[in-house]
Amino acid sequence: MNCCNCSEPQILCSSGQLFLQPLWDRLRTWEALLQSPFFPATFSITAYVGFCLPFVVLDGLGPSVPALRRYKIHPDFSPSARQLLPCLGRTLYQHVVFVFPATLLHWARSPAHLPRDAPELLQLGHHVVLCLLLFDTEFFVWHLLHHRVPWLYRTFHKVHHQNPSSFALATQYMSIWELFSLGFFDMVNVSLLGCHPLTVLTFHVVNIWLSVEDHSGYDFPWSTHRLVPFGWYGGVAHHDLHHTQFNCNFAPYFTHWDRILGTLRPAPAPAS
Ligand SMILES: [Zn+2]
Ligand SMILES: [Zn+2]
Numbered sequence: 001m002n003c004c005n006c007s008e009p010q011i012l013c014s015s016g017q018l019f020l021q022p023l024w025d026r027l028r029t030w031e032a033l034l035q036s037p038f039f040p041a042t043f044s045i046t047a048y049v050g051f052c053l054p055f056v057v058l059d060g061l062g063p064s065v066p067a068l069r070r071y072k073i074h075p076d077f078s079p080s081a082r083q084l085l086p087c088l089g090r091t092l093y094q095h096v097v098f099v100f101p102a103t104l105l106h107w108a109r110s111p112a113h114l115p116r117d118a119p120e121l122l123q124l125g126h127h128v129v130l131c132l133l134l135f136d137t138e139f140f141v142w143h144l145l146h147h148r149v150p151w152l153y154r155t156f157h158k159v160h161h162q163n164p165s166s167f168a169l170a171t172q173y174m175s176i177w178e179l180f181s182l183g184f185f186d187m188v189n190v191s192l193l194g195c196h197p198l199t200v201l202t203f204h205v206v207n208i209w210l211s212v213e214d215h216s217g218y219d220f221p222w223s224t225h226r227l228v229p230f231g232w233y234g235g236v237a238h239h240d241l242h243h244t245q246f247n248c249n250f251a252p253y254f255t256h257w258d259r260i261l262g263t264l265r266p267a268p269a270p271a272s
Contacts, residue, residue, distance in 0.1 A: 020121055020124065021117070022120040023118070023198075025118075027198070028066065028114055028156050029116055033115060034197070035114065037103070037108070039107075040107070041095055041099050041103045044204065045092070047204070047209075048062055048091065051208060051209050051213075052168040052169050052171070052212055055168035055216045055218065056084065057096075059078050059167060059217075062078045071219060073165075073236065073237065074165045074217060074240075077165040079163075079167040079169070079170075082169070083167070085126070087163075087169040087170050087172070088169055090173055092178065094172075094179055096234070098176050098179070099183065106187075107155045111184075115196070115197070118198060119196035123196075126196065127190075127193055128199060128203045130189070130193060131190055131193065131195070131207075132203070132206065132207070132253060133254065134189040135189060135207065135252075136254045137257065138185040139185055140251040140257045140258075143250045144263075147247070155177075156175045157174050157175070159173065159174055160173060160178060161246065164243055165204055165244070166239070166243050171211050171212050171214070171215040186203075207269065210224060210235075210252075213235065213236055214252060216236055216238065218236065219236055219239065223236055223237075225237060231266075232255060233254055234255045234258070234267075235253065236254070237267030237268075238265075238266075239268055240267070241265055241267055245265065247263070248263050248265035249264065249265055251261055
């Protein structure tokens with residue numbers, strides 16, 4: 001057990017905390033921003049658009065940089081402005097009209113509390129993985145249900161399938177019910193596990209990145225599904241198959257639920 005080289009017992013901390021404490025102390029200097037009622041919705045939209053932007057640039061460069069085609073799941077597809085703008089417009093509209101008031105309500109009921117101590121590094125990692133597994137399970141059930149019940153599909157999920165070849169900004173092209181469901185699954189697990197605010201922030205960033213990567217249309221050597229061993233993670237190649245074939249790969253990230261229920265379809269091997 002290490003300590004912070006101090007005599008006061010209340011600031012004894014482990015090596016994992018030592019590692020994250022400087023970062024957490026730095027973040028806490030922006031306490032007013034982090035505790036602001038505007039922060040959750042602004043952070044979520046900024047992270048989302050920020051993660052989409054590199055892919056939008058790559059799509060724009062695509063026609064003049066043929067080398068990029070080898071990383072594209074659909075080499076001949078590039079989203080047009082007529083596809084990109086409605087996606088961005090819908091995301092902004094839904095965040096302003098629905099997400100912001102909802103997060104405001106949540107903030108009024110339980111304002112953010114920022115503890116002085118950072119979380120343990122191991123605990124942060126363990127909680128983020130657990131939250132991802134829980135989110136994956138919850139969305140798998142929601143997604144399967146919304147494909148199996150025609151009324152649910154037509155009313156709530158069909159809009160997300162409007163773009164058969166997906167692209168980054170199509171990630172949040174969805175009905176408000178689907179967006180709220182995802183937001184609920186995103187929030188409920190961190191609350192149930194009692195996650196530290198830094199863990200919550202990390203999980204949100206990871207979750208937003210993985211959802212954008214799933215829809216990006218790019219399968220890079222460093223894509224998440226290539227980094228996770230044993231085919232445990234489906235990622236972009238698997239989710240793209242879901243968008244083109246509808247009846248497979250219902251889990252957003254991992255493969256175990258589709259494997260257990262027989263709905264897993266492996267993505268074709270990329271051209272080398
Ligand atoms: Zn679907
Ligand atoms: Zn999708």
